[in-house]
Structure formats: C-alpha cells, structure tokens
Amino acid sequence: MSMPSSYAEARAAEPGARPTDILVRLSQPHWDAACGHRFTRELGADTLSAEVFGRYAVQDHLFVTDLASVLGHLIARAPGMTAKHRFAAFAAMLTSEENDFFLRTFDQLGIEPQEAARMPVHEVTRAFAGLMLSAAERSYAQGLACLLCAEWCYLTWGVREAAEVRPRRAWAQEWIDLHAVPAFRSFVEGLREEMDRTLDAATPEEQEAAARAFRRMTELEVEFFDAAYS
Numbered sequence: 001m002s003m004p005s006s007y008a009e010a011r012a013a014e015p016g017a018r019p020t021d022i023l024v025r026l027s028q029p030h031w032d033a034a035c036g037h038r039f040t041r042e043l044g045a046d047t048l049s050a051e052v053f054g055r056y057a058v059q060d061h062l063f064v065t066d067l068a069s070v071l072g073h074l075i076a077r078a079p080g081m082t083a084k085h086r087f088a089a090f091a092a093m094l095t096s097e098e099n100d101f102f103l104r105t106f107d108q109l110g111i112e113p114q115e116a117a118r119m120p121v122h123e124v125t126r127a128f129a130g131l132m133l134s135a136a137e138r139s140y141a142q143g144l145a146c147l148l149c150a151e152w153c154y155l156t157w158g159v160r161e162a163a164e165v166r167p168r169r170a171w172a173q174e175w176i177d178l179h180a181v182p183a184f185r186s187f188v189e190g191l192r193e194e195m196d197r198t199l200d201a202a203t204p205e206e207q208e209a210a211a212r213a214f215r216r217m218t219e220l221e222v223e224f225f226d227a228a229y230s
C-alpha cells in the first residue's frame with residue numbers, strides 16, 4: 001500500500017484502527033525517527049554527553065514552560081471535568097516535580113539558573129511554541145493533537161529505555177523514569193481516548209488539521225533532539 005496522504009484516506013484503508021493510530025501512521029517516518037532518536041538511546045545507555053543533555057535541558061525547560069501554557073488553553077476548551085482534571089493534574093506535575101527536575105539538573109551540570117535564563121531561545125523551541133499555541137488557540141482537536149504527540153512520543157522511548165539497565169547518572173535515570181512511571185502511562189492512555197473520541201466527532205476539515213499538527217510535531221521532535229548535538 002502506498003503512503004496515505006490524508007486522514008480520510010488512511011481511516012478508510014484501516015477502519016478497525018484507533019483514530020490515534022492513524023495519526024502515527026500519517027506521521028511516518030518522523031514518528032519512528034523521533035521515538036528512536038540517538039538521543040533517547042544514548043540517554044538509556046548512559047553514554048549521552050552531559051554537554052548535549054545540558055543544551056537540551058535548557059531548551060526543554062523553555063519548551064515545558066510553553067507546554068504549561070498550552071495546557072491552560074486545553075483546560076479552558078475541554079468539554080468536561082474528566083478531561084479538565086487530566087490536563088490540570090498534568091499541568092500541576094509539570095510546574096512542580098518536573099520543574100524541580102530541571103533546576104536540580106542545571107545544578108548538577110553546573111549551569112547557573114541566570115545563565116540558563118539568558119540562553120537564546122533556539123529556533124526549534126520557538127517553532128514548537130508557535131505550532132502548539134496557535135493550534136490550541138484554533139481548536140481543541142488541534143491543541144490536543146500537539147499535546148498527545150509530545151507525550152506519547154516521550155512515553156514510547158521512556159518505556160523502552162526503562163526496561164533496560166538503569167543509567168548511573170541521576171539526570172538520565174530521572175528523565176527516563178518521569179516518562180515511564182505508571183501515572184504517565186495512564187495519562188497518555190487517557191489522552192489517546194480523548195483524542196480518539198474527539199477525532200470521531202470532528203468535521204473532516206478538523207480531522208485533517210489535527211493530523212497535520214500531529215505530523216508537524218513529530219518533525220519538530222526530531223529537529224529538537226538534533227539541535228542538542230550542534
């Protein structure tokens with residue numbers, strides 16, 4: 001079968017698949033390139049350069065700050081309490097536990113917080129913010145597609161690397177664990193169920209727009225990892 005080019009075409013070719021599986025299908029080969037990026041494998045094998053992780057962490061702290069804003073939009077747009085609570089609980093975790101991880105890691109890597117704050121925002125980080133925030137401003141389905149892509153991708157490599165020998169360096173261990181713990185798995189499964197329902201109820205135009213946002217996110221995930229090496 002040739003690569004389907006639209007959500008409608010891919011859905012018709014595989015009527016039994018979950019709508020969210022269709023989003024992944026339409027995002028290849030970028031999805032596999034993101035989830036299997038050398039950054040994730042080196043992190044798990046404990047061979048990642050601390051310098052690379054430091055550059056990544058400074059930009060990712062900015063990414064996560066923007067992601068917290070995206071969650072604000074999604075909380076406002078979510079149709080009911082179950083979904084609002086899912087986003088609110090995740091936003092609480094990002095702005096506390098996960099934020100503490102970044103501050104601890106900057107300290108371990110000898111990066112001064114003021115130094116991190118002065119680092120220029122990388123163009124990929126800026127592209128992520130532009131995509132996610134404008135998607136969430138346009139519609140619930142498009143904003144949710146961006147969040148799902150980011151979190152599902154990190155869950156995929158996190159679970160894979162967590163099944164291997166634990167790295168010795170604290171930041172490597174903790175960054176994997178954050179993306180493999182049971183609470184994160186059920187969060188992502190909840191997002192998938194919400195996205196499946198949302199896609200099924202959406203207009204064809206909205207389905208295509210959500211699929212494009214998801215695919216663009218996978219490209220940026222690859223570029224974001226790449227950027228840490230240069």
Ligand SMILES: Cc1ncc(CO)c(N)n1
Nearest residue numbers: 060063064150151154224
């Ligand atoms: C770039 C990027 N994508 C996804 C996640 C998961 O939240 C992250 N921390 N950073």
